Amino acid sequence: MKRPELLAPVGSFESLHAAIRGGADAIYFGVEQLNMRTKSVPTITVEDIAEVAEVCHNNGIKAYLTLNTVMYDHDMQLAGRIIKACKTAGIDAIIASDYAIFGMCQAQGMPLHISTQANVSNIESVSFFASMADVIVLSRELTVKQVAHIVAEVARRNIRGISGQLMKIEAFVHGALCMAVSGKCYMSLHEKNASANRGACVQNCRRPYKVTDLETGNEMVIDNEYIMSPKDLCTIDFMDQMIEAGIDVFKIEGRSKSAEYVYATTKCYREAIDAVLDGSYNQDRVAIWMEELEKVYNRGFWGGYFMGKKLGEWSQIPGSIATEKKVYIARCSKYYPKIQVAEFTIESGQLKAGDPLLVLGRNTGSDKLNLTALVVNGEPAEVAIKGDKITFPFENALRPGDKLYKLVSENA
């Protein structure tokens, strides 16, 4: 069996380090306004591209940049500058769906991946793009059988990309789904003049709706008010089938999600892929991963379109049904690298020995920990309150300013 590449979403430096710690083989990120998450993410800038590339390559993973919005004439100079910055920084590929970007990548010798926004759904389209790209992110609306057929045909027809290697097939394995075909939704633009295809989606599909008969004024009885908001894609319970299908790259959605989401999803899929490959994949382990995935942002899970085309798994609320939330507690004041001890100052709430904790930081990423014993102001104690300094051994280096959160049940 082929070992697929695990590709994690990055919307901030925190998420970047979280993806690395979670075990990603590669990450993707966007800059400025030419990526599909311009509204929801404080964007990484052109000036940051070199740092992202450096961090990734120092950690032995690849970095791809998404340049996948609708492109207008006034975007061309900025797009050119971004591609040039990627080339200089050694970014491994650009993910795009616009013909102008295809042309610019060719002209600058920049490796290209075809975005899911291009809706590639058949082998002939894969063949068409082989003259300019190396990887195709397939349309999210295909079944696993259709994907497997495309993968098999790439090998049978010996379709090679611009680098000379067999074309690689990428598919989303986890994260938000739309009821619209990827890249073809104009609902947000139509109602709020906020184009989803410029990264400004207002997510009006995620809200509750009722249907009214205009003639009589009667409201139709429907089972679910969230008739346009599908649950999130999750493939971890059929990861074996996804790997058997021969998909080269497994992509996790979520550049606008938090670092702990990136860490949790990346780690679960890392373990699941490794488990399938070493033969230890089983339903008991799936149950454990599902529990971890349910703790971070999700609208409930279903297998997406992979298991058949039935649309019928709708979310029940507008936002997340994550089972855990984080509560801010303390800020890192010092880290002593020689003895691997961290010192945090409690700024809010209180902490007890045994509380599950999460640390987040720009260059730290996301890390979970559990302190079975508490040292407060240098003395063993049961509880720490605002103003106290706590110290604990921690083998991963932390930085002053890193934040410590307590994880509590969403129902608490």
Next chain:
Amino acid sequence: MPKIVHYRDRCIGCNICYEMQPEYWRLSRKDGKATLIGSKLKKDTHILDIPLVDVEMSQAVAEHCPVKVIKVFS
């Protein structure tokens, strides 16, 4: 005097301000963002005095901005 204020950093260059009010807006070819013609930069905001007669249209532009980076003070 009424004013248009543009928080340009968060502009996504969607083009709607230029479509609606080309006398006040253009799209920069340099960075792809909208530019408020003739405005003065104060801290991180671009500010332009406008006549009262243009307030209504400018408010419509502000309403249509998908990322709400245009404000009109009358």
